[in-house]
Amino acid sequence: MIKTDALIIGAGPTGLFTAHQLKLIGLDCEIVDNLDKIGGQCIELYPDKPIYDIPAIPECTGEELTNNLLEQLKPFNIKFHLGERVDELKKDNEKWKVKTSKGTVFETPNVIIAGGVGSFEPRKFPTKECEQFENKTILYSIKDKKIFDGKTVSIFGGGDSALDWALELSKTSKINLIHRRDEFRAAQATVDKIKELSNAGKINLITNSQLKTVFGNGKLEEIEIENDNKETKKLKTDFALGFFGLIMQLGPIANWGLNLNKKTVEVDTEKFETNQKGIYAVGDICNYPGKLKLILSGFHEGALAARACFKLARPNEKYRFEFTTSSKTIKNRLGVKSD
Amino acid sequence: MAKITYIENNGKSHTVEVAEGLTVMEGAVQNNVPGIDADCGGGMACATCHVYVKDEWFDKINKKSEGEDDMIDQAYEPKKNSRLSCQIQVSPEIDGLEVHLPVKQV
Numbered sequence: 001m002i003k004t005d006a007l008i009i010g011a012g013p014t015g016l017f018t019a020h021q022l023k024l025i026g027l028d029c030e031i032v033d034n035l036d037k038i039g040g041q042c043i044e045l046y047p048d049k050p051i052y053d054i055p056a057i058p059e060c061t062g063e064e065l066t067n068n069l070l071e072q073l074k075p076f077n078i079k080f081h082l083g084e085r086v087d088e089l090k091k092d093n094e095k096w097k098v099k100t101s102k103g104t105v106f107e108t109p110n111v112i113i114a115g116g117v118g119s120f121e122p123r124k125f126p127t128k129e130c131e132q133f134e135n136k137t138i139l140y141s142i143k144d145k146k147i148f149d150g151k152t153v154s155i156f157g158g159g160d161s162a163l164d165w166a167l168e169l170s171k172t173s174k175i176n177l178i179h180r181r182d183e184f185r186a187a188q189a190t191v192d193k194i195k196e197l198s199n200a201g202k203i204n205l206i207t208n209s210q211l212k213t214v215f216g217n218g219k220l221e222e223i224e225i226e227n228d229n230k231e232t233k234k235l236k237t238d239f240a241l242g243f244f245g246l247i248m249q250l251g252p253i254a255n256w257g258l259n260l261n262k263k264t265v266e267v268d269t270e271k272f273e274t275n276q277k278g279i280y281a282v283g284d285i286c287n288y289p290g291k292l293k294l295i296l297s298g299f300h301e302g303a304l305a306a307r308a309c310f311k312l313a314r315p316n317e318k319y320r321f322e323f324t325t326s327s328k329t330i331k332n333r334l335g336v337k338s339d
Numbered sequence: 340m341a342k343i344t345y346i347e348n349n350g351k352s353h354t355v356e357v358a359e360g361l362t363v364m365e366g367a368v369q370n371n372v373p374g375i376d377a378d379c380g381g382g383m384a385c386a387t388c389h390v391y392v393k394d395e396w397f398d399k400i401n402k403k404s405e406g407e408d409d410m411i412d413q414a415y416e417p418k419k420n421s422r423l424s425c426q427i428q429v430s431p432e433i434d435g436l437e438v439h440l441p442v443k444q445v
Contacts (some may be wrong), residue, residue, distance in 0.1 A: 045384045090422075117378045117385075126442070128414045158412050180417055185409035228419055235343045245413035248378055248385065263378065293380045 003119040004028045005313035006110040007098055009086050012040020013295050015114035016069040023076040025306060027313050030102050032100055033077060034085040034119035034251075041284075043118030044246060050085035055296055065295070075334045085119050085321055088278075089256045096278060111314035112276075112305050117263060119251045123244035125156070129214050130240075137220035138240045142311075147239075148173045154223055154235060156211060157243030160186040163194050165241065166203060175203045176235055178225055182207040183247070208231075214240065253285075261287050271308035272301045278312050280305040281313030341434040345372045345390075350443045357429045363438060364388040364425035374440040381425040383407060386414035389445055390438040400427050400436065417440050420431040 006022050008015045010035035037043055042062030044049075050059050060068070069296035084100035090113065091097075098122035099104040124130065130138050136173045142165060149172045155162050158179040163186040166177045177194065184191045198205035208228045215222040215234075223240055226232045250263050259266040261274045264287035267273060272280045282305050291297070310319040324330050331338040342364050357366030367375040367388075369388045376387035381405060392400060397420055404426045411421045424438060 041379075041384070044380075123413055123415070159409070180412065182410065183408065185412060197379075247413075254402075263376070294405060 001105045002030065002106055004106060005032050006112055006309045007032065007108045008042060008112045008114055010114035010116060011038045012114060012207040012283065013042055013069055014298030015066055016073060018112055018114055018282060018300045018306055019078050020073055021049050021303045021306035022309060024333060025310055025319065026333065027311055030081065030082040032084050032086055036083040037242050038080060041067050042230055044120055053294065053296065053303065079266065087252050099316065104165060104307065109278050110309040111279045113265060113279065113285055114283045114302065115235065115253060115285045117248040117284055118253065119248050123247045125211055125242050127211055127213055131215065133216060133220045140242050143169050144165050147170065150238060151238035153239045153241060154178060154237040155241045158184045159243060160190065161247065162243035163190045167193055170197060170203050172217040176206060176237065178202055178206045179233050180208065180210050273308060282309065341429050341436065342429055343429065344437045346437060347374050348440055359430055361429050362425050363427040363429060366429060367424065375424060376444040377425060382383045382421050383410055383423060384424060386410045386423065389414040389444060390422055390424045391420050392416055392438055393420065395435055400433055412420055415443055415445065
């Protein structure tokens, strides 16, 4: 079991800056995120898109913003638990016991939810029949590519994941690549390569078509696809892979007894605390009158929630407000020389 | 102002007056029309304000934004007449617009 002063759920910009604020005032914290990388929506949704409304930064991409926040966190040794989703949150005496999908357990007086719009999960095929084959012969991510050796694999999607895997698996498998339109959103070089392989008959490229239904007994045997003119076609296949990007689900947060408003968590604007003592929500996931879903709002909310954490983490000490420009204690924490 | 009708997948229809300058997504959210999630708040960074626009209206509304189709690839059950409602501008010309909502957004 890991004991910490505060646990942050979500490694997006708000979670990262909140960690910085906690460390500045002398509290420990650890961060859990369901994604396998740091940066949240900034990295998952718009790593290359420029952002123009971060104070004092005229322009930066989602990736640059994440890297800068990590740089700012460098003086502190923050432990990240990536690829883990927080599944359980229970009150145990005056502390919160938090359990993740990988079985990691935390004990902490403070939990800060900086979960954006929930956890990212793969978008699945809408076809109900797919469920019975899910995680066996119908997959939304690849853990071991060897299982496809010598098999027929039908890949759906038009982005980088779909095209990259089509290229990679075409070396050892028979590939059907199916996309709902004839334009792709992947890197141009990848698209060119796919077209080259398609022309050479090495990849069966089918555009303007989508999955209609699937057939099989125990394991997937055949898929039926339909094109824009409602013409259907059956294809024998051993596997179907769907790469339709990620969707955001509130997930287990909905079960923690918090006051919810649609997909957001209600908080006060002094501590950004929820209706549960010691549980805070900051960034896009929190809601209060006048809430703006901007990164800068998340920074402000995180700074205030961090101060609120101090009271529960250090009940016998008094929090003293200090500036980074003048405080010796803070400079020590940052590892910089004081004048 | 323009009258916009949102038709849920179960056939239930909601007609609301939406001010010029807003988007069809904002018209739904501000009037509590169910079935449009708009998780990203109109930034074209998700696909949860997805609607279907019938042929007779499809050419009357503003054209798709750059990158809109990339997001629609990631919507639930995209079709040829799919649009993201956050990218449809409300103007007097589209008074009477009907949009159909998908079974679900996520």
